Amino acid sequence: MRLPFELDYKPHLPSKTDYGIAFVGTGGIVQYAHIPAYRKVGFHIVGCYDLKRETAEAVAREHDIPRVYNSVNELLADEAVEIVDIAVLPWAQKAVVEQVAGARKHMLCQKPLSQDFAEAVEIVAMADRAGVKQAINHQMRWDAGIRASKHLIEQGVIGQATDVQIQVSVSTPWHMWPWLASVSGLEVMFHSIHYLDAIRYLFGDPEWVTSRHARYALQGDVRGETKTITVLDYTNGLQALVSVNHYNQWAEPFATFRFIGTEGAIDGTIGLMYNYPSGRPDTIEITSKQFGSGVKITPTLDEMWIPDAFVGTMASLMEAIQTDSEPKDNSTRDNLNTLRVVQAAYRSAAENRSVRPSEIG
Numbered sequence: 518m519r520l521p522f523e524l525d526y527k528p529h530l531p532s533k534t535d536y537g538i539a540f541v542g543t544g545g546i547v548q549y550a551h552i553p554a555y556r557k558v559g560f561h562i563v564g565c566y567d568l569k570r571e572t573a574e575a576v577a578r579e580h581d582i583p584r585v586y587n588s589v590n591e592l593l594a595d596e597a598v599e600i601v602d603i604a605v606l607p608w609a610q611k612a613v614v615e616q617v618a619g620a621r622k623h624m625l626c627q628k629p630l631s632q633d634f635a636e637a638v639e640i641v642a643m644a645d646r647a648g649v650k651q652a653i654n655h656q657m658r659w660d661a662g663i664r665a666s667k668h669l670i671e672q673g674v675i676g677q678a679t680d681v682q683i684q685v686s687v688s689t690p691w692h693m694w695p696w697l698a699s700v701s702g703l704e705v706m707f708h709s710i711h712y713l714d715a716i717r718y719l720f721g722d723p724e725w726v727t728s729r730h731a732r733y734a735l736q737g738d739v740r741g742e743t744k745t746i747t748v749l750d751y752t753n754g755l756q757a758l759v760s761v762n763h764y765n766q767w768a769e770p771f772a773t774f775r776f777i778g779t780e781g782a783i784d785g786t787i788g789l790m791y792n793y794p795s796g797r798p799d800t801i802e803i804t805s806k807q808f809g810s811g812v813k814i815t816p817t818l819d820e821m822w823i824p825d826a827f828v829g830t831m832a833s834l835m836e837a838i839q840t841d842s843e844p845k846d847n848s849t850r851d852n853l854n855t856l857r858v859v860q861a862a863y864r865s866a867a868e869n870r871s872v873r874p875s876e877i878g
């Protein structure tokens with residue numbers, strides 16, 4: 518059986534997409550995700566800058582980027598640059614945002630906005646004071662399985678959500694992010710943050726956060742937590758579980774989401790996590806009172822988290838610039854509430870108690 522409506526799960530492009538984009542930071546994520554995404558839909562990349570000039574030059578050569586700048590200031594002085602795509606390490610982000618806001622240019626920031634909540638608030642305020650648009654690259658909101666679920670939930674397919682689960686047990690290629698080895702808050706801040714943000718996107722803000730964090734016996738020099746279980750409680754009785762293990766080196770890997778409601782359920786897999794960063798397409802299986810008992814609908818999702826979802830975050834920023842409004846699904850202001858959930862998870866784990874996100878900030 519097919520769905521009785523067209524499933525809307527691909528990023529929507531605004532009518533104007535030729536804004537000049539320049540990168541600050543041209544590391545891994547820009548090379549294997551941002552550039553392929555932007556090239557796929559014809560976004561206009563005008564230049565790049567990296568602290569390591571040889572990295573920026575190699576990336577420009579490989580991807581046909583016309584200009585390599587010698588400094589952030591030189592990049593900002595280029596009138597062709599209308600959007601700055603910031604992809605530096607989180608502790609360097611605020612200083613770059615300050616410069617970009619000072620030059621009154623729009624910007625896409627990386628997640629996490631900051632590891633420090635007060636600093637994240639300041640980053641948002643900088644864009645406000647400058648009167649520029651600032652969006653966050655929380656692109657799981659545009660991942661096909663999550664976007665499709667959003668549409669299905671809006672169509673009433675599952676009724677009122679009662680049980681939400683995202684469970685991931687994989688062997689993560691940590692060598693891709695050597696800088697993560699030294700951070701004290703690792704799993705929730707850098708990985709589960711995607712799931713917590715996606716759950717907020719689909720189901721809104723939780724009332725309580727309860728989180729437990731552990732390290733893997735053989736994780737060596739990696740300092741932070743790598744196995745976490747987080748429970749979100751909502752006032753309407755919805756409970757959400759996010760359970761993640763990055764050191765599954767023996768069992769079959771899995772990365773699943775399950776959204777069960779009073780009238781139906783969506784069961785899916787997060788393709789990217791089966792073989793990061795190549796991944797595979799997400800899958801979803803839908804059951805609903807609307808379709809009759811025993812009927813399972815399994816639409817094909819033919820887009821990938823990397824690179825396709827990365828189109829969504831940038832397209833949303835462009836739309837906001839064009840319509841002079843807040844980025845609809847990825848404003849940094851809204852992202853502060855995702856960071857509240859993240860910080861509540863750390864406080865919960867540290868203090869062995871449930872924490873309200875409203876305690877943060």
Ligand SMILES: NC(=O)c1ccc[n+]([C@@H]2O[C@H](COP(=O)([O-])OP(=O)(O)OC[C@H]3O[C@@H](n4cnc5c(N)ncnc54)[C@H](O)[C@@H]3O)[C@@H](O)[C@H]2O)c1
Pocket residue numbers: 541542543544545546547566567568569572604605606607609613627628629654655656693694696707
């Ligand atoms: N949205 C996502 O799904 C996602 C995925 C991976 C990484 N990230 C985020 O992207 C950011 C970059 O991660 P990565 O994996 O590409 O790291 P990376 O180490 O591969 O690249 C970072 C690059 O930034 C450069 N850099 C550092 N400070 C700079 C500065 N002040 N000015 C200019 N260049 C600077 C470095 O020289 C390096 O080339 C991190 O904040 C990370 O959390 C997001």
